[in-house]
Amino acid sequence: MAKQDLEQLIQGRDLNELVAEFRAKTTGQHSPALQRLINRIRSEPMTGKLALLCTKPHEEWRLVQMNGRGKPMTLLDGIFHDLNDAEWAIFKLRMKRHFDIDLQD
Amino acid sequence: MLKITGYADRVSAMPGDAVRFMINCEYPAYQASVVRVVQGDTAPEAPPVKLVPVPTSIDGRYPGRPQVIHAGSFGRVDCERGFAGVSSLSLQAMIFPTTPQKGRQAILSKWDEAAGRGIAMIVAADGSLGIEISDGTTRKTLSVGKPMLSRHWYFAAVSYDAATGALQVHQEPQHDFPTIDDRGSASDTVPAGLSWQSAAPLLFAANWGGEDLGRTVGRALYNGKIDRPRVSGASLSLADMQELRGDLWSERLGGSLIGAWDFSRDIPGIRMDDISGREHHGVVVNMPTRGVTGHNFTGEDGMCWKDRPTQWSAIHFHDDDIYDAGWQVDFSLTIPEGMKSGIYAVRIEAEGEEQFVTFVVRPPRGKPGSKLAFLFPLATYMAYANEHFGTNDGLVELHLNRALVLHPHQQFLNEHREYGHSLYDLHSDGSGVCYSSRLRPVLNLRPKVEANHGAGPSHLWLFNADTHITSWLENFDQDYDVITDEDLHAEGHGLLRDYQTVVTATHPEYYTKEMYDAVHRYTHGGGRLIYLGGNGFYWRIAYHATQPGIIEVRRSEGGSRAWEPPTGEYYHSFTGEYGGMWRRQGNRSPNHLVGVGFTAQGFDQSSPYRRAPGADDARAAFILEGIEDEILGDFGLTGGGAAGMELDRHDVSVGSPPHSLVIASSGPHTEAHVFVVEDMLFNFMGATGDVCDKVRADLVFFETPQGGAVFSVGSIAYSGALPWNNFDNNISKLTLNVLRRFMDPTPFPMPTS
Known part of the structure; x- marks a missing residue:
């Protein structure tokens, strides 16, 4: 996705602030610009979608890539013990995938 | 796995x-x-x-x-005597293929897949109509070579002349389009007298894959509709087969018919009636969709199959239909x-x-073991059975407003489509799933299971979330019976009559007329109903009259729905009843029954309730007795609040009784909680929980005739607040206040004007 699309999504807000907002609270009500941004990057089709597979109930989640209806998912590197950390990892990967932006922890 | x-x-x-x-x-x-x-x-x-x-x-x-x-639906006709001495054959039907590019699919077959022997009219690998014939050694496939369009009707006919060895294939679209070349015939010759006869029964929409422990196995499964199939024990001309397309034909052609099936008969059942006079009746296997429009549907002669059955003389077969795993x-x-x-x-x-x-x-019939009953919403569990929310549609993540978390049973179901789908899913051909059976493993109807839709920290939906209610009842030593709504459908009001109070689950969404009327009669006969959920009593469904354990929904006209039935398919095939939301069924909205009705949904985070003016009414004093808090339920296992996921609002204009009291209302909600489409006749902005005041749950109480009463919470997340802080919280206390008063037989007096 082109950089100008990102500008359209965040409409003048400081991207670093939005990233910090997401890192601090991944779920629930977000600021309008952050919500627009995550709506856009979460609109991935099922084929190629990043998701999580729960490997131990309420304890462990594995990063996966969906490969479409009926097709086995691909297990990726990335094991998490906190859903917020997992959300953050997916967010970073999508910022790279969609906008070629590298985010650091 | x-x-x-x-x-x-x-x-x-x-x-x-x-x-x-x-x-x-x-x-x-x-x-x-x-x-x-x-x-x-x-x-x-x-x-x-x-x-x-x-x-x-x-x-x-x-x-x-x-x-x-063995998933996949088909029709089976056992008519070996009809084929005795037959060597030339003609097979024909009107067809509406929905996955013509899927690969080889049998439309009408007498073909033994294991032996590689028989004769069949097929959708060939190239997507066009074909004939396949084999004596087990010499095998020939002949197709028109012009791919058919998906979801368009075709006259399909093939023949084999045993005297000459001539094969004929005819593919005629019902509608011609410029730029589309899909009309054609093909012919070829194979040896005369080819011995295609096999042990296979006559099947529609499949080839015979043998028998496995009492189950017929379908292979080369066809997706799409078949209308007016005919089989003739002669090699007919194209003109003769065209004459057989209709419902009347000359005696000459009748003489060679082995069978002519009319799917408009016994739409609610499983029979496929032969009208040729040969009595070669068959049955459907794995419940393909009936009550679907045929090639001659006009839309001008009524919209229900009962109005003009001849226009609904089709069956829609799917390669992933499943009824009884057997x-x-x-x-x-x-x-x-x-x-x-x-x-x-x-x-x-x-x-x-x-x-x-x-x-x-359940307790023995007519002998309740308690004065309190928990109404187990089996129909709704069946509606969601083996749902594929997390693996079918990528937009689910926008629905949840959080990352998609899959669980092992969903990983399994994604790869094991033969376990069948929920009423929220699409078949492999993209058509909506309108039947769901419990005669198969239902992997989300069990304790310890998590789901996509319930928010954290528990992430529960339906059955396992409902155990928050049973654990709450037991924490307070409340003795209770458990009864299912499937039994309520069968037995009616009598199943409820002797209970002082009935408590619902978190999401009793799917109701038949019999179920709805039984609850209505109960609340209007002195019964007390505690509706501990959200989006209840929403969809009308039907049970099959002769096949146990299967329900049907037709998501007609409107509502928050996973798919839309095609025009002319708004009526249940099982009963002929109009499908859709109860709200559109005439004075049977959920608001009429429980004072609230579906208004919004969102699945990220829940919110608390606040006291509303009705809390100060003396009629409601028992509800908040001992509770001083203004804010109710700012905690919980489902999204951190008592109000969330799916919300119901009090609205007299939709049927809420005018005397009903709103005790508390929730909000504000997150932007992910969005106003329902049935209330949104035009799209408009400002329809999300952060700005729209109709995105709320109303906690409602009202008296009913003969001393009865209804208490409704209008929120799926509510039950997740009950166990919070070891069951010691204002939602738990409020609910216990209601339950104790409801268990007191002292009649509720009707308020005076």
Whole structure:
């Protein structure tokens, strides 16, 4: 996705602030610009979608890539013990995938 | 990947009834036992899981064995005598293929797949109509070579002349389009007298893959509609086959017919009637969709199949339909006399893997064991059975407003489509799933299971979320019976009559007319109903008259729906009743029944309620007795609040009784909670929970005739607040206040004007 699309999504807000907002609270009500941004990057089709597979109930989640209806998912590197950390990892990967932006922890 | 799955032949049983359990276990052996399910939430924030072991006769170790499901619907006609002496053959139908590019699919066949022998009219690998013929040695496939369009009607006809060896294939579109070249014929010659006869029965929409433990196996499964199939024991000309397209034909052609099937007969049943006079009637297998429009549907002669059945003379077959898995029985439990009514599960354990098959023990008919009943919403559990929310549509993540978290059963179901779908899914051809059966493993109807839609920390939906209610009841030593709405459908008001109070589950969404009327009669006859959920009493459904354990929904006209039925397919095939939301069925909105109706949904985070003016009414004093808080339920296991997921609002204009009191209302909600489409005739902005005041749950109380009453919470997340802080919180106290007053037989007086 082109950089100008990102500008359209965040409409003048400081991207670093939005990233910090997401890192601090991944779920629930977000600021309008952050919500627009995550709506856009979460609109991935099922084929190629990043998701999580729960490997131990309420304890462990594995990063996966969906490969479409009926097709086995691909297990990726990335094991998490906190859903917020997992959300953050997916967010970073999508910022790279969609906008070629590298985010650091 | 799961290696243990199972199901029971019935979910509801009373003492003396036998429940048969069918288990697929890829391990050499497993241990079986019975538990009573009280609390199935495994979240660390929840009270400890409570599954109470109950010794029964089935306790023990059993050998494991794999059991498989043969999905895919088809029609079967056993008419060997009709084919006796027949060597030339013509096969024809009107067809509406929905996946012509899928590969080889049988439309009408007498073909033994294992032997590679028979004759069949097929959708060929190239997507066009074809004929396949083989004597087991000489095999020939001939196709038109012009791919058919998906979801368009074609006249399809093939023939074999045993005298000359001539093969004919004719593919005629019902509508011609410029730029589309899909009309054509093909001919070729194979040896005369080719011996295509085989042991295969005549099948529609499949080839015969043999018999497996009493089940017919379909192969080369066809997706799409078939209308007016005919089989003639002669090689007919194209003109003769065109004459047979209709419902009347000359005596000359009638003489060679082996069968002519009219699918407009017995739409609610499983018969396929032969109208040729040969009596070669058949049956459908795995419940293909009936009551669907045929090639001659006009839209001008009524919209219900009962109006003009001849326009609904089609059946829609799907390669992933499943009705009865038909597994072998592994063990059987006869419910002992005196076994306490409740929710139970058979627990299967092997090599560290655990699986459950849930069932209900109800009290003997007419002999309640308690004055309180929990109404187990089996129909809604069936509607969601084996849902594929997390693996079918990528937009689910926008629905949830959080990352998609999949669980092992969903990983399994994504790859094992033969386990069938929920009423929220699409078939492999993109058409909506309108039937759901419980005669198959239902992997999300068990304790300890998580789901996509319930928010954290518990992440529960439906059955396992409902154990928040049963654990709450037991925490306060409330004795209760468990009864299912499937039994309510069959037995009506009599099942409820003797209970002082009935408590619902978190999401009793799917109701038949019989179920709705029984609850209505109960609340209008002095009964007390506590509706502890959201988006209840929403969709009208139907049960099959002769086939147990299967429901139907037609998501007609409007509502928050996973798919839209095609025009002309808004009426249930099982009953002829108009499908859709109860709100559109005339004075039967959920608001009429429980004072609130569906208004919004969102699945990220829940919100609290605040006291509303009705809280100060003396009629409601018992509800908030001992509670001073202004804010109610700013905590919970489902999204951190008592109001969330799916919300109902009080609205007199939609049917809420004018005297009903709004005790509390929730909000604001997150932007992910969006106003329902049925109230949004034009799209408009400002329809999300952060700005729209109709995105709220209303907590409502009202009196009903003969001293009865209804209390509704209008929120799926509500029950997740009950166990919070070891059941010591204002939502728990409020609900207990209601329950105790409702269990007091003192009549509620109707308010005066």
